[in-house]
Ligand SMILES: Nc1nc2c(ncn2[C@@H]2O[C@H](COP(=O)(O)OP(=O)(O)OP(=O)(O)O)[C@@H](O)[C@H]2O)c(=O)[nH]1
């Protein structure tokens with residue numbers, strides 16, 4: 001998981017895998033946005049990093065942060081790839097987009113109950 | 120690394136609909152990684168953001184090769200709370216200069232747990248300042264290290280200059296029950312605050 005390559009090498013690699021872009025095509029992606037791979041689109045034409053991402057995501061849902069962690073990619077780079085795969089229809093996010101409002105008492109109560117149940 | 124994780128529980132349950140996040144923050148070596156690892160149901164993961172020395176997220180990768188950059192590690196773990204809801208914990212270093220990273224981290228977060236060490240209380244000020252700047256509510260948990268004097272909580276509260284309503288608890292980041300209790304204190308506080316906000 002922890003790369004021994006130096007940051008400079010990773011930057012060069014990041015530059016390559018994103019075709020030189022640092023900004024995702026959409027900015028709705030949060031670290032905890034949940035991603036689901038659609039399984040009816042072929043992976044032909046995807047670069048190796050996107051293919052790896054699709055292979056990771058096909059068995060089940062993961063968050064943006066987990067995808068970045070499993071693929072050893074910086075979050076920013078993972079977001080660029082994910083946004084492209086959303087544009088091409090390979091990835092969908094689970095609706096509603098999980099931007100729980102911090103003041104949402106119902107969510108907080110559910111979190112509290114879930115934590116208490118673990119004691 | 121091996122990209123295809125072996126175990127099935129790497130993935131979320133198909134029924135999960137909502138994900139929320141809490142931040143576990145604090146100064147160097149205060150126990151953030153330990154805390155996340157103690158509570159996570161998955162092997163904790165690490166990812167990083169590449170930052171310039173000036174503290175901006177790298178946003179022009181092409182021009183970056185000659186500039187001085189640094190990487191900031193995020194440790195995170197996951198707790199499935201019920202069939203629909205999953206909680207992610209992100210352990211984040213507290214340096215003020217990583218402004219863009221803080222914007223990303225605090226965006227959508229429910230709140231933060233500040234881990235503190237009674238031997239180095241003053242080192243917690245920076246991270247508490249950052250949270251206040253971003254308007255993210257927090258509780259403080261004193262991680263118990265050997266050799267730390269048995270301070271009274273009210274002394275610590277005063278030393279940290281906490282608001283009267285800010286929860287202050289003791290915890291052992293290596294212990295699951297103790298760490299869960301610290302999170303519970305935080306979430307009870309967050310819930311109370313919403314009540315106050317609604318009635319305000
Ligand atoms: N005695 C004791 N030791 C702890 C506790 N929590 C963490 N430690 C130890 O303190 C050291 C630092 O803990 P980490 O979890 O790596 O701290 P961190 O905040 O992630 O550190 P950085 O990421 O380097 O800032 C490790 O050796 C832990 O085993 C605790 O509650 N009690």
Ligand SMILES: [Mg+2]
Pocket residue numbers: 151152153194210
């Ligand atoms: Mg750490």
